[in-house]
Amino acid sequence: MSKNPARVARKPGRPREQRADRAIVNATLELFADEGYHALSLEAVAVAAGVSKATIYRRWPGKRELVLDALAALNDDFPAPADAASDRSTRELLMTALHHIASRDADSLSGRIMPRMMTYRVSQPDLYAEYFDRVIMPRRQWLFAVLRRGIERQELRADLDVALAAAALIGPIMLELHNAGRLAAAMPDKLMDLLWPGLSAGTSAGT
Amino acid sequence: MSKNPARVARKPGRPREQRADRAIVNATLELFADEGYHALSLEAVAVAAGVSKATIYRRWPGKRELVLDALAALNDDFPAPADAASDRSTRELLMTALHHIASRDADSLSGRIMPRMMTYRVSQPDLYAEYFDRVIMPRRQWLFAVLRRGIERQELRADLDVALAAAALIGPIMLELHNAGRLAAAMPDKLMDLLWPGLSAGTSAGT
DNA sequence: GATATTCGATACGAGACCGTCGCGTATCGG
DNA sequence: CCGATACGCGACGGTCTCGTATCGAATATC
Numbered sequence: 001m002s003k004n005p006a007r008v009a010r011k012p013g014r015p016r017e018q019r020a021d022r023a024i025v026n027a028t029l030e031l032f033a034d035e036g037y038h039a040l041s042l043e044a045v046a047v048a049a050g051v052s053k054a055t056i057y058r059r060w061p062g063k064r065e066l067v068l069d070a071l072a073a074l075n076d077d078f079p080a081p082a083d084a085a086s087d088r089s090t091r092e093l094l095m096t097a098l099h100h101i102a103s104r105d106a107d108s109l110s111g112r113i114m115p116r117m118m119t120y121r122v123s124q125p126d127l128y129a130e131y132f133d134r135v136i137m138p139r140r141q142w143l144f145a146v147l148r149r150g151i152e153r154q155e156l157r158a159d160l161d162v163a164l165a166a167a168a169l170i171g172p173i174m175l176e177l178h179n180a181g182r183l184a185a186a187m188p189d190k191l192m193d194l195l196w197p198g199l200s201a202g203t204s205a206g207t
Numbered sequence: 208m209s210k211n212p213a214r215v216a217r218k219p220g221r222p223r224e225q226r227a228d229r230a231i232v233n234a235t236l237e238l239f240a241d242e243g244y245h246a247l248s249l250e251a252v253a254v255a256a257g258v259s260k261a262t263i264y265r266r267w268p269g270k271r272e273l274v275l276d277a278l279a280a281l282n283d284d285f286p287a288p289a290d291a292a293s294d295r296s297t298r299e300l301l302m303t304a305l306h307h308i309a310s311r312d313a314d315s316l317s318g319r320i321m322p323r324m325m326t327y328r329v330s331q332p333d334l335y336a337e338y339f340d341r342v343i344m345p346r347r348q349w350l351f352a353v354l355r356r357g358i359e360r361q362e363l364r365a366d367l368d369v370a371l372a373a374a375a376l377i378g379p380i381m382l383e384l385h386n387a388g389r390l391a392a393a394m395p396d397k398l399m400d401l402l403w404p405g406l407s408a409g410t411s412a413g414t
Numbered sequence: 415g416a417t418a419t420t421c422g423a424t425a426c427g428a429g430a431c432c433g434t435c436g437c438g439t440a441t442c443g444g
Numbered sequence: 445c446c447g448a449t450a451c452g453c454g455a456c457g458g459t460c461t462c463g464t465a466t467c468g469a470a471t472a473t474c
Contacts, residue, residue, distance in 0.1 A: 013449025014441040020451090034330060039245040041431060052452045057433065107329065118322035118385040122314065123241060136386060164379070164397050171378030172371070178325040179343060190371050197404035220419025221471040227421090248461060259422040264463070 016059075023049040024056055028070040033112035037067060037124060064126075071130045074110060090150030091196065097143060098169060098188040106177045110135060115178055140166060157201045168195055223266075230256040231263055235277040240319035244274060244331065271333075278337045281317065297357030298403065304350060305376060305395040313384045317342065322385055347373060364408045375402055 027048035031040050042063055046053045060066040086093070104111050117131040143166040150156035156165075172191055176183055184190075234255035238247050249270055253260045267273040293300070311318050324338040350373040357363035363372075379398055383390055391397075 012443055012447075014451070016450065036243060036245065036326065038243065042433085043431070052454090053433085054435085054453085055451070058450080063432075112326070112329070115322040115325035119243065119319070119326065121385065121388060122319070132386075161397055161401075164394065164401060167379035167383050168375070168398065168401055171380070171382035172374035173378070175378035175381055176374050178328070179339075181328060187371065190368055191375065194368075194371060194375055194405040195402070198401040219417065219473040221421070223420065249463085250461075253422095259424090260463090261423085261465090262421070265420075270462070 020049070020051050020055055021059065024051055024059070024066070025070045025073050028066055029074065029109060029113075032067060032070065033109055033116065036116055037120070037127065040067070042066070067127065068130055071113075071127065072134060074113070074131075074134055090146060090153065090155040091192065091200075093146045094143075094169060095188065095192055097139075097146070098173065098192065101170065101173055102177075102183050102188045105183070106181045111177065114174070139170075143169065154201050156199055160199065165195075165199060224262075227256070227258050227262055228266065231258060231266070231273070232277045232280050235273055236281065236316060236320075239274060239277065240316055240323065243323055244327070244334065247274070249273070274334065275337055278320075278334065279341060281320070281338075281341055297353060297360065297362040298399065298407075300353045301350075301376060302395065302399055304346075304353070305380065305399065308377065308380055309384070309390050309395045312390070313388045318384065321381070346377075350376065361408050363406050367406065372402075372406060 024045060027045045028040070031044055031048060035044075040063070042053060042056055045066075046056055049056075056066065060069065106112070113131070114135075117128055120131075121128045144162050147156060147160065147162045147165055151158060151160055151162075169191075173183065173188065176187065231252060234252045235247070238251055238255060242251075247270070249260060249263055252273075253263055256263075263273065267276065313319070320338070321342075324335055327338075328335045351369050354363065354367065354369045354372055358365060358367055358369075376398075380390065380395065383394065
């Protein structure tokens with residue numbers, strides 16, 4: 001009776017603090033966003049996480065592995081893909097996405113990390129790949145799905161280039177966000193007004 | 208007769224190598240684009256410039272001043288503002304600008320520096336300010352001028368938000384450039400096709 | 415030729431950081 | 445209570461960088 005057969009032999013000794021992992025990862029993300037990979041020091045992470053440096057090295061082999069793990073833990077609070085299946089109009093769905101992106105100002109965690117990762121695309125491909133798969137791809141896929149559905153429903157023009165349209169929606173917001181650090185509240189709506197004639201199936205093909 | 212009154216007392220001793228200044232600045236820009244401020248080492252600059260470290264310190268007080276000077280020396284090969292006064296159509300002028308931006312791939316000097324500077328907007332405001340004044344502002348002003356002229360000529364809609372339109376033109380290209388590192392050749396033209404209905408005065412106001 | 419300044423090369427001190435280790439202590443199962 | 449493993453603290457060696465200093469050689473004016 002002293003042994004629970006369902007519970008696999010638990011390791012002896014003092015168990016690890018679960019909070020430590022999360023604290024280390026969070027501190028790493030915060031400092032990485034502010035300082036970048038090179039300027040990020042594990043000693044600063046240890047202090048910020050309220051943890052000793054040895055504790056970090058007990059869990060990760062080194063700095064690079066820690067940063068990679070931290071990037072993988074970036075929780076992307078983008079709206080669930082399920083939204084794409086709702087019966088709201090395509091324009092409404094796109095506006096939701098635009099407002100969501102605009103609402104995180106450039107000083108948020110993922111907002112600060114984004115331009116940083118762009119600089120690592122060439123110099124630190126492994127870091128970039130992790131970020132790309134984790135953050136960029138999901139919202140690209142989400143946008144693509146909404147746009148394709150809009151085409152099927154004949155709300156968007158049949159010959160629309162989905163990738164181009166996605167860039168046209170996101171690019172201007174990113175640019176303003178990172179150049180000025182903030183966004184006029186009406187910017188997403190005005191952007192949609194500007195783009196809609198070229199996106200929608202309503203206008204004549206022109207040319 | 209031994210003294211030329213027109214020539215002010217020239218300093219004795221060995222004069223400085225003029226080429227050295229340019230070589231140092233160029234090496235600094237190149238390494239800064241690749242490594243960023245923190246990872247940039249003056250020893251690497253010295254080697255790349257074919258110069259001794261002492262030569263650098265004879266001309267600049269320190270690392271920060273050197274980088275600031277190098278950024279100020281970034282020659283921006285954007286088309287001259289005089290182009291805005293030509294009699295080409297607004298759409299043609301805008302296409303020229305878009306192609307110009309698209310032609311520098313993300314691995315060019317200014318292309319690599321751009322996202323780097325975005326990360327310094329908060330953490331290193333002096334570096335960002337230098338870059339903003341030197342690179343961002345000129346092409347913003349150029350675009351604004353073209354767009355305003357287009358409104359006056361009634362080629363663009365009268366109620367067009369100039370800043371928004373500029374972001375809509377540049378943002379998508381920047382995004383694609385830095386996400387993928389390259390651009391489909393037809394991208395600028397297709398982008399203009401997408402945006403033009405919302406920009407031009409030709410379409411009905413809609414809504 | 416005397417003098418002054420720059421040149422490249424190189425050594426140096428101070429400090430930051432990485433990654434490792436040892437110490438004493440806390441917390442688990444048996 | 446014991447063994448095992450976790451913890452925080454702090455020291456250490458090695459490496460890197462900044463910025464200064466020193467050297468003989470080169471190049472200019474007077």
